Amino acid sequence: MDQASPMKSADVSVPPLSDFRSRLTILIVCHIAACWVSLIFVGEYYRRLLPLAENSLPHALTAAAIATPFALLSVLFIRQRFSFGYALGFYLFTLLLSYLWLIEFSTFHYDHRIAAISAFVSGGAFLIPALFLNPPAFTSRLRLTARRFDKLLWGILAISIIVLAIGATFNRQIVSPLDIYQYREQIALPRPLLYAIGMVCGALLPFAYASFLQMKRYAFAAFCLVLLGLFYPITLTKVALLAPGWLLFLTLLSICFESRTAIILSLLLPLSAGLLLVLAYKFGLLAEYPFLVYFGTVNFRMIGMPASALDFYNDFFSTHELTRFCQIGAIRMLVSCPYTEQLSVYMRDSYHLGYFNASLFATEGIASVGPLFAPVAALVCGLVISLANRASAGLPERFVLVSGGLQLHIFLNVPFTIALVTNGAAVLFLLWYIAPRAVLLNAEPTSPHGHDDATL
Numbered sequence: 001m002d003q004a005s006p007m008k009s010a011d012v013s014v015p016p017l018s019d020f021r022s023r024l025t026i027l028i029v030c031h032i033a034a035c036w037v038s039l040i041f042v043g044e045y046y047r048r049l050l051p052l053a054e055n056s057l058p059h060a061l062t063a064a065a066i067a068t069p070f071a072l073l074s075v076l077f078i079r080q081r082f083s084f085g086y087a088l089g090f091y092l093f094t095l096l097l098s099y100l101w102l103i104e105f106s107t108f109h110y111d112h113r114i115a116a117i118s119a120f121v122s123g124g125a126f127l128i129p130a131l132f133l134n135p136p137a138f139t140s141r142l143r144l145t146a147r148r149f150d151k152l153l154w155g156i157l158a159i160s161i162i163v164l165a166i167g168a169t170f171n172r173q174i175v176s177p178l179d180i181y182q183y184r185e186q187i188a189l190p191r192p193l194l195y196a197i198g199m200v201c202g203a204l205l206p207f208a209y210a211s212f213l214q215m216k217r218y219a220f221a222a223f224c225l226v227l228l229g230l231f232y233p234i235t236l237t238k239v240a241l242l243a244p245g246w247l248l249f250l251t252l253l254s255i256c257f258e259s260r261t262a263i264i265l266s267l268l269l270p271l272s273a274g275l276l277l278v279l280a281y282k283f284g285l286l287a288e289y290p291f292l293v294y295f296g297t298v299n300f301r302m303i304g305m306p307a308s309a310l311d312f313y314n315d316f317f318s319t320h321e322l323t324r325f326c327q328i329g330a331i332r333m334l335v336s337c338p339y340t341e342q343l344s345v346y347m348r349d350s351y352h353l354g355y356f357n358a359s360l361f362a363t364e365g366i367a368s369v370g371p372l373f374a375p376v377a378a379l380v381c382g383l384v385i386s387l388a389n390r391a392s393a394g395l396p397e398r399f400v401l402v403s404g405g406l407q408l409h410i411f412l413n414v415p416f417t418i419a420l421v422t423n424g425a426a427v428l429f430l431l432w433y434i435a436p437r438a439v440l441l442n443a444e445p446t447s448p449h450g451h452d453d454a455t456l
Contacts, residue, residue, distance in 0.1 A: 020258075021078050021079070023261075024077070024078050024260060024261065024264070025078055027261065027264045027265070027268060028074045028077060028078065028264060030268060031094070031264055031267060031268040031271075032071050032074065032097065034268055034271045034272050034275060035094060035097060035098055035101070035271065035303065036063070036064065036067070036101055037275060038271050038274060038275060038299045038303065038304070039098055039101050039102060039303075039304060039307075040055055040060065041274075041275070041278050041295070041299065042299060042300050042304035043055055043102075043105055045292070045295070045296075045300070046296075046300055046304065049353060050102075050304075050308050050311075051106055051107040051108050051311065051312075051315075052102065052105040052106065052107065053105045053106075053107055055105075059104055059105055062104045063100075063101045063102075063103075063104035063105065064101075066100050066101070066103065066104055066116060067097055067100040067101045069120065070096060070097055070100050070119075070120050070123060071097055073093065073123065073124065073127065074093065076089075076127060076131055077089070077090055077093070077131075077260065077264075080131045080132070080134075081134065081260075082258075082259040082260050082263075082397045082400075082401075083131075083134045083389040083392070083393075083400070084385065084388045084389055084392050084400055084404050085129075085130035085131055085133070085134060085382075085385045085386060085388065085389045086130075086131060086134075086260065086263065087263045087400075087401060087404065087408060088130065088385060088404075088407070088408055088411055089126065089127050089130045089131050089385075090263050090264065090267075091267070091408045091409075091411070091412055092123070092126060092127075092359065092360075092361070092411065092412070093123060093127065094267055094303060095303070095306050095307055095310075095359060095361070095412055096119050096120075096122070096123040096307075096310075096361065098303055098304065098306075098307035099119055099307040099308070099310045099311065100116055100119055100120070101307075102304075102307055102308055102311060103115060103116055103119075103311065106311050108311060108312075108314070108315035109315075109318075110314045110315050110318035111318070114371050114372075115310075115314045115371055117371075118365075118366075118371035118372070118374050118375065119310065119361065121374075121375040122361050122365055122374050122375045122377075122378040123361075123378070124375075125375040125376070125378040125379040125382060126360075126361075126378040126379065126381055126382040126385075127382065128379075128382065129379065129382035129383045129385070129386045130382040130385040130386060130389075133383070133386035133389060133390075134386070134389045134393070142433065142434050143433075143434055143435070143436055143437070144434050144435065144436050145436065146436060146438075146439045149211075149435065149436050149439055152431075153208050153211055153212065153220075156204045156205070156207065156208045157208060157220075157223070157224070157227075159200065159204065160200045160204060160205055160208075160224075160227050161227070163193070163196045163197060163200050164200075164227060164230055164231060164234070166193060166196075167189065167193060167197060167231070167234040167235075168233075168234060170187075170188070170189050170190075170193070170234070171187050171189070171233070171234050171235075171236075172233045172234060173233055173236075174233055175233075175236055180236040180237070180238070187235070187236060189234075189235075194422070195421075195422055197231060197234070197235060198422045198423045198424055199422075199423070199424035199427050200231075200424075201228060201231055201235075201239065201240060201243065201406070201423075201424075202406055202407060202410055202419075202423035202424035202425065202428070203407075203423075203424030203425065203427040203428035203431065204424065204427070204431075205224050205227055205228050206224075206228075206243075206247060206402070206403050206404070206405060206406050206407075206428070207403045207428060207431045208220075208224050209221050209224035209225060209228075209247060209402070209403070210398075210399050210402040210403035211399070211403070211435075211440070212224065213251065213402065214396060214398070214399050214440050215439070215440070225243075225244040225247060225248070226244070228240065228243045228244050228247075229241075229243070229244045231243075238297070238301070239406065239409065239410070242297075243406055246405060246406065246409075247402060247405055247406070249266070250262070250266060250401060250402050250405040251402055253265055253266055254397075254398040254401050254402060255398075259397040259398065259401050262401060263401070267303075270298045270299075270302070271298065271299060271303065273294070273298070274294060274295045274298050274299035275299075277290075277291050277294055277295055278291070278295065302409070302412075305356070306358065306359060306412045306413055309356060309357075309358035309359070309362050310358065310359075310361060310362050310366065312347060312351055312353075312356075312358075312362075313358055313362040313363070313366045313367055314366055314371065316346070316347070316350060316367075317366055317367055317370065320338075320346075321338045322367065322368060322369065322370055323337070323338070323339060323343070323367050323368050324368060324369070325364070325368045325369075326338070326339065327339065327342065327343055327363065327367070327368070327415070328417050343357070343363065343367060344356055344357050357413060357414045357415060357418070358413070358414075358415070359411065359412055359413065359414070359415070359416075360377070360378065360381045360411070360415060360416035361374065361378060362415075363414075363415035363416070364377040364378075364380075364381060364415060364416050364417070365377045365378055381416045384416075384420075387429065388425075388429045388432070391429045391430070391432040391433040392404075392429075392432040392433075394437045394441075395432060395435060395437060395440060395441075396440055396441060399440055400432070403428065403431075403432075404428060407419065407423070407425050407428060410423045410425070411425070
């Protein structure tokens, strides 16, 4: 149940805490196994794109031996209570777990041992503050009243419609998801509009959707999802295309399961579905096209590629000068920078895989300070996420999970600073800070069976 919610009624059968933790342990073990099996098939079907050796039993056993020590850190997710840091930590834990598996198959020639140690320590450095610095709720003079909160939600809808209308004047075309990369490079949107779209799609509309949902104003919640989907013809990004379905998926999970269970299932279920499609394809029960559309979008693009990005960044910066954070615009104006373009441009030119960014472990870590000091950068990022825990303290868990749901994937795929500024994570944290707890808690629907470790 939500950490700030009291037990609702006597007829709700709450299982013993030990049983709940046992089930959580089983789910995490299944998730780890599903990740590793999925990566075997990612290597099989996407070896033409990724620098991976052929699958073999010796490689698989060595990969398991390398990744298992880090997998043991999953015990942290069994005992800690839910927070945004818990949710993001589990996603980034999955990212590093996948990279530590793939590093055994990598054909790049950088020092794999140092990179693996750096990834392991960086993961721990991020998880410690993100999971353990989770303070209780506190009062704030900036907290909105019910009437002002209602005006805020109407303002978010108005801003979203205005940004959508402006964006539609620059580009509006319906393109197959398989062809978006071909057409997206032709889109030229003004930088202020790009910032506005990122904040609307990454923070404002998910926050409004979760708020309306929490207050049982379902028609307005549905309208938020429609607005999110309408940004796809403008941006031609998979985030905009899949955002409405993803938020509905998280909503369903949060209704049926306790929040920590929902977070684990939000990755385990899509990955497992991809593995079932692999079996169907191999037994001739499914054609290649629908199989690769799903497997390529979920198993490869959602997990495999963000993990492999660390491999590319380790290789590139083993032979190139570090950025020393000059990829951040404000820092670039103060110091000289060896790179005149965004890092995604250099990745495209060097590896011919198109433009691709990477997570904080690659950009703020490997690219900026190198593998030796990457854990320090990860620790700082974890401390920032602990501030998000503070900002969201006292809010219903379901509300935090759903309103922050898109940010989980954004942090997997873009640098930490880009997620905060361009994609609106900092705006979302501010909205959490000023959101009226009483309004959202009093409107809270009956929560699923579960435990709050802090009260048991």
